[in-house]
Amino acid sequence: MLNFGIIGCGNIASVHAETLNQMPDAKLRACCDIETSVGENFAARYQCQFYQYYADLLIDERIDAVVIATPHFLHHEMSLAALAANKHVLCEKPMAIKLEDAREINAAVQKSKQIYHVCYQNRFNLAFVKLKKMLNENSFGSLHGVNCSLTWHRDNNYYSANTWRGKWATEGGGVLINQAIHSLDAICWLIGKPQRIKGTILSSLLSELIEVEDAAIATAVLENGPPIVISASNNYSTNPSPAIDFDFEGAAIRLTNESLIINEQEIVLDEPKATIAGKSYWGQGHPRLIRTFVNEITGQTDELIPYLPRLDAIDSLALVCGIYQSHQTNQWVELV
Numbered sequence: 001m002l003n004f005g006i007i008g009c010g011n012i013a014s015v016h017a018e019t020l021n022q023m024p025d026a027k028l029r030a031c032c033d034i035e036t037s038v039g040e041n042f043a044a045r046y047q048c049q050f051y052q053y054y055a056d057l058l059i060d061e062r063i064d065a066v067v068i069a070t071p072h073f074l075h076h077e078m079s080l081a082a083l084a085a086n087k088h089v090l091c092e093k094p095m096a097i098k099l100e101d102a103r104e105i106n107a108a109v110q111k112s113k114q115i116y117h118v119c120y121q122n123r124f125n126l127a128f129v130k131l132k133k134m135l136n137e138n139s140f141g142s143l144h145g146v147n148c149s150l151t152w153h154r155d156n157n158y159y160s161a162n163t164w165r166g167k168w169a170t171e172g173g174g175v176l177i178n179q180a181i182h183s184l185d186a187i188c189w190l191i192g193k194p195q196r197i198k199g200t201i202l203s204s205l206l207s208e209l210i211e212v213e214d215a216a217i218a219t220a221v222l223e224n225g226p227p228i229v230i231s232a233s234n235n236y237s238t239n240p241s242p243a244i245d246f247d248f249e250g251a252a253i254r255l256t257n258e259s260l261i262i263n264e265q266e267i268v269l270d271e272p273k274a275t276i277a278g279k280s281y282w283g284q285g286h287p288r289l290i291r292t293f294v295n296e297i298t299g300q301t302d303e304l305i306p307y308l309p310r311l312d313a314i315d316s317l318a319l320v321c322g323i324y325q326s327h328q329t330n331q332w333v334e335l336v
């Protein structure tokens with residue numbers, strides 16, 4: 001039995017707790033939240049031990065693995081502390097808010113015997129898994145370009161419910177680091193990390209409310225030339241599934257969280273879609289990612305283990321930070 005602790009008992013924590021408690025070989029044993037009433041309610045709901053301070057959860061010897069589900073600025077120190085305490089780590093996205101902090105985590109992971117992954121659950125959407133397999137088989141010829149677009153709705157209610165959002169110091173950015181980062185992860189994972197990027201950010205409808213960007217546009221370039229066009233906005237009226245279009249020599253491909261369309265033909269996916277806890281725009285991937293994380297730790301065979309976002313989780317953060325830097329300098333940023 002793999003015993004888990006969750007650090008941060010907010011919105012996303014229930015998706016992790018409910019998934020873990022449905023698994024025969026994993027169990028949520030402890031939770032931690034700096035807000036005692038939030039943590040105690042969560043502990044009562046999931047029948048686990050409550051800690052106010054994460055250092056106390058990390059010295060609980062019953063705990064084998066932790067989920068980090070706290071505000072972005074805490075991911076760096078909590079990941080390092082959890083690895084140092086010999087816990088396996090599943091950290092919610094992003095890895096960190098600064099690239100040098102993410103590099104420090106990767107260095108610690110490489111020295112550690114523990115398993116560390118970042119929760120880019122969309123990789124485990126059936127459409128993403130199917131396309132990854134097809135790309136591995138090199139089915140479509142050369143790539144001419146990629147177009148990635150996210151238009152979502154985030155408003156006063158969203159930002160005022162959790163005050164760490166909307167601030168550079170605690171969220172680390174806006175629509176790019178919080179929402180579009182999933183699509184940027186998908187691009188890097190599916191076709192490779194771009195070589196350089198140039199982009200700009202702006203704040204428009206939400207500028208009275210937040211100090212970070214509510215929209216962004218950028219162009220990235222892969223080593224062998226194809227452009228990747230990236231656009232993101234939190235100013236739309238609703239939350240359609242983000243779309244990534246791939247213009248291959250032999251195929252026009254549209255990937256969304258739920259569908260894979262190749263040359264206007266929708267590909268039939270292998271399993272029916274399950275209903276899971278949480279908001280629909282979080283997608284269906286969390287249970288499959290968590291299952292795969294547990295399988296890797298417990299030594300089960302699972303063909304999805306190589307898809308888990310490990311050291312390469314830094315690539316999407318490099319794109320985000322590259323756009324922020326490019327906005328400041330109005331120059332291309334090399335993504336070394």
Ligand SMILES: NC(=O)c1ccc[n+]([C@@H]2O[C@H](COP(=O)([O-])OP(=O)(O)OC[C@H]3O[C@@H](n4cnc5c(N)ncnc54)[C@H](O)[C@@H]3O)[C@@H](O)[C@H]2O)c1
Pocket residue numbers: 007008009010011012013032033034035038052053054068069070071072074092093094119120121162178282
């Ligand atoms: N993968 C996804 O699709 C997805 C979806 C939603 C959120 N997230 C990520 O999950 C993380 C949490 O987001 P959320 O929406 O659940 O936020 P939230 O604000 O609802 O929850 C965060 C919790 O962390 C607690 N916390 C803050 N400081 C703490 C500390 N020092 N020690 C312990 N607890 C502390 C807060 O009190 C709060 O309850 C973020 O990284 C976010 O980007 C991911």
